[in-house]
Amino acid sequence: MSDNIIAVACDHAGFSLKEDIKSHLASQGYQVLDLGTNGSESVDYPDFGRAMGDAIASDKASRGILICGSGIGISIAANRNPAVRAALCESGLSARLSRQHNDANVLALGARLIGIETALDCVNAFLTTDFEGGRHQRRVDKLGS
Numbered sequence: 833m834s835d836n837i838i839a840v841a842c843d844h845a846g847f848s849l850k851e852d853i854k855s856h857l858a859s860q861g862y863q864v865l866d867l868g869t870n871g872s873e874s875v876d877y878p879d880f881g882r883a884m885g886d887a888i889a890s891d892k893a894s895r896g897i898l899i900c901g902s903g904i905g906i907s908i909a910a911n912r913n914p915a916v917r918a919a920l921c922e923s924g925l926s927a928r929l930s931r932q933h934n935d936a937n938v939l940a941l942g943a944r945l946i947g948i949e950t951a952l953d954c955v956n957a958f959l960t961t962d963f964e965g966g967r968h969q970r971r972v973d974k975l976g977s
Contacts, residue, residue, distance in 0.1 A: 840899075895938065898910055918940050
């Protein structure tokens with residue numbers, strides 16, 4: 833698995849933001865694994881949360897970014913996979929803390945709740961922040977794989 837591969841997935845509400853984030857990731861030198869959806873027609877977010885879980889569990893990507901209208905449903909769906917630690921973030925600070933303290937491997941965003949600038953701030957913080965380990969490691973260990 834390459835630390836340079838970032839999986840992205842969304843439902844119809846997150847499609848436009850996903851496309852913006854894909855462009856940003858490519859401009860930063862990341863490879864993007866696009867798990868869909870590929871348009872604004874109504875789809876079911878659990879399908880894309882499951883696809884993300886499968887991609888993370890099978891080491892097709894080191895980290896992922898999920899987007900739906902609120903970010904809630906798709907993060908719940910992804911977190912059903914024990915390999916996923918998806919964190920719904922609405923600020924760069926929450927994204928940074930999700931990495932430092934929780935070793936989150938999937939960032940969830942709500943396209944109807946945040947704008948592109950905030951989304952990119954979250955993405956940048958999420959991808960450039962390391963897990964602190966230490967006292968946080970035993971807590972993460974209790975979450976599963």
